[in-house]
Amino acid sequence: DSGVTQTPKHLITATGQRVTLRCSPRSGDLSVYWYQQSLDQGLQFLIQYYNGEERAKGNILERFSAQQFPDLHSELNLSSLELGDSALYFCASSLVGVPNTGELFFGEGSRLTVL
């Protein structure tokens, strides 16, 4: 158990809908990262937050947004969903942020299926 909690574990929804994925980092970790893993794209870095502030951005679509709250949990919002958004979404946390990124602790992921 990494200590990172992601909910929901599974989610099935329809195209055009909006979903929110939630992540609780390990106790004491200030950084949260979001990754998307699909068969054709591999593991894609989406975005990183450190202590409530956005620190790094990757291949995150404009339809997607994220935030980190004062209690350090994070949410990833996916809107106007398309079939291609079906993927495993991972949250990871670490104690420190850029530039001294140490090891990341990953949650078990949220599997999103868009029908």
Place this chain on the structure above:
Amino acid sequence: SQQGEEDPQALSIQEGENATMNCSYKTSINNLQWYRQNSGRGLVHLILIRSNEREKHSGRLRVTLDTSKKSSSLLITASRAADTASYFCAPLYNQGGKLIFGQGTELSVKP
């Protein structure tokens, strides 16, 4: 691209054999990390090697880093069926600081 490139993409060996996976990257790094992913599960950190280190050991794992060649290798000795998983390298570049993963090496260890 900022990701590491793992090689080979897939590796199939017998239990007891050694498995070697390689990773190449682009520019100067702060550190390079290796992770393991069992099918459909979250990634698990295996080992981190800093840019000023050349070799590091952890149990049956040995990681080397050659900054002149911009490459790293992960050696798993005396492999077990339970080592079957995908292995990813993630270089942390001095510029940018994002931890980007490659496509991984899919290791299959047959009993």
